[in-house]
Amino acid sequence: MRDFGKQFNSILAGIPPHFAGMKPAVFFDRDGTLIAEKNYLSRPEDVVIFPGAAAALKRLSDAGLPLFIVSNQSGVGRGYFTLAEVERVNEHLARELAREGVRFEKIYVAPEAPDQPSRGRKPAPQFLFDARDEFGLDLAESFMIGDKLIDLECGWNAGVKKSILVRTGYGAKAEAEAAGQLKRAVVVDGLSAAAEWILKQEFKIHNSKFES
Numbered sequence: 001m002r003d004f005g006k007q008f009n010s011i012l013a014g015i016p017p018h019f020a021g022m023k024p025a026v027f028f029d030r031d032g033t034l035i036a037e038k039n040y041l042s043r044p045e046d047v048v049i050f051p052g053a054a055a056a057l058k059r060l061s062d063a064g065l066p067l068f069i070v071s072n073q074s075g076v077g078r079g080y081f082t083l084a085e086v087e088r089v090n091e092h093l094a095r096e097l098a099r100e101g102v103r104f105e106k107i108y109v110a111p112e113a114p115d116q117p118s119r120g121r122k123p124a125p126q127f128l129f130d131a132r133d134e135f136g137l138d139l140a141e142s143f144m145i146g147d148k149l150i151d152l153e154c155g156w157n158a159g160v161k162k163s164i165l166v167r168t169g170y171g172a173k174a175e176a177e178a179a180g181q182l183k184r185a186v187v188v189d190g191l192s193a194a195a196e197w198i199l200k201q202e203f204k205i206h207n208s209k210f211e212s
Helices: 002-013 053-062 083-098 126-135 149-158 171-177 191-211
Strands: 026-028 067-072 106-110 143-146 162-166 186-188
Touching (some): 053 191, 067 149, 083 106, 106 126, 126 149, 143 191, 149 162, 162 171, 162 191, 186 191
Parallel strands (some): 026 143, 067 106, 143 162, 162 186
């Protein structure tokens, strides 16, 4: 029986995380990535979803990838607006995208200002760890998408497969100012290109499994 147990454990060790119950996921920054950057956005009526964003998100979701938002909202900590106002904006965004068949598993918000203690403010990876534990995610096969270096660093700190910089929002500025720090990142024009890149990676993974 001991030999059988060793063989069984050896088999389990060889099972890819996807088939062992862990799932890859995609994490998104909000402002400048999914929606237009408005500098301390606090009103649902000011939300402008980027063209093509809903279709890109739907493609990822249809491929079986859970979607999450991880957002720093320091306007709360600075006293510019309340957490309730942030939640109303997020609810509005979720409703608008739901009309296109897109669903986020969870939206994580760090309301603290940069000089305040924070458990989850990016580049801290804590919210990605929380999502991993709650939803059974494989972070090593997951992706982080954002328009700032701190978004990429959040992904790197969590050990994601790839952090992706979009040139929307502050992305083009980040690309110009932090080129030397982006060697580990993929840089694309926007969400549509990011989704295309991710799906190509996923299909490569699946094809290699079937071929081996």
